[in-house]
Amino acid sequence: MGDSSASYIHLVHHLIEECIIFNMSKEECMETLSKHANIKPIITSTVWKELEKENREFFEAYTKSREAGSSEMVTKQRIQKMLFDLTQSGDNSTTTDDDGDESESDD
Template sequence: MGTGNTSVQNLIEQCLIRYMTRKEVMNFLSVKKKIEPAVTELVWQKLEQENQEFFNAYNLRLTLKEQIAEFNQLLERQVKMMHHADTAGVSYRPVSASHVSPSKSSFLISNILIITNYVYSCSHSKSNS
């Protein structure tokens, strides 16, 4: 890749560290760095061709990130509804006997991505040994 493409590649890699989607990367580089989307797309495709295994794992992590975010939103709604029910004097019976409070649960769920990355990097480094 040429010098210009190398700097685009470096910017894309910085975005990947932040778990940005392809669309987010294209938009960020277009708006903030004034890089034509066609150039970003070309470099992205080249990176995908050269690093198929990485991008397969990366896309799985993006899916997990989206699912965790959605779960946290649902959990937040549940907490608000339970708080509203408490203030309205409505009694409710929890469905599960879970000993994990919603705030602790949210904290635990948000850390799944970190744990997943650690497990993946450990297994990936062992397979390269």
Template sequence: MIFCHNNCRHVVPCLHCHPHSYIRMVQHLIERCLLLHMNQQQCAKALAQYASIRPCITITVWRELEKENRDFFRAYVHAASSYRPFMGRYIQRKPSFQRRKHYWKH
């Protein structure tokens, strides 16, 4: 539990009370989204849904990360575009893997 100067109680950093900690938390969550090969819109939607972070904040932090790490994001976008077809094939094969798993139980 984080206590603020306004006697607010927060489980996570508050944008108004601790802006640096809040932005660092959003940055960390964006990095986790990058590990899951999400694009900017998917990341903003996921953070809004699961972490209650406004999409405008996610997009602003994402853009600042892009400015600081241009080469990384160029490579990331290229790799993510070539990774998508592979993910489609993996998802289609998943049910057959589950059936094989069934045979190991006997």
């Protein structure tokens, strides 16, 4: 049983690494492995915690990177909303017809 347990943990370890490649959080990884690989979240969480202990510096950098990426995403969404709002209300000199073509208005 010991050998099969070790290979199972090795599999979970490998799958966690795949989740990290896709920039998933621990929670996202637990949910994904539960849903797609039928691995209990407690197993994923336990292996993840052990990996964090063994690779503390990597996981600190990984967490910071994810947080920075999240901040960048929020910033990009705000910029996109601002640009959308500006195009909808800021310039009334052009209108868009049903085909999506712009035309100048005669003000």
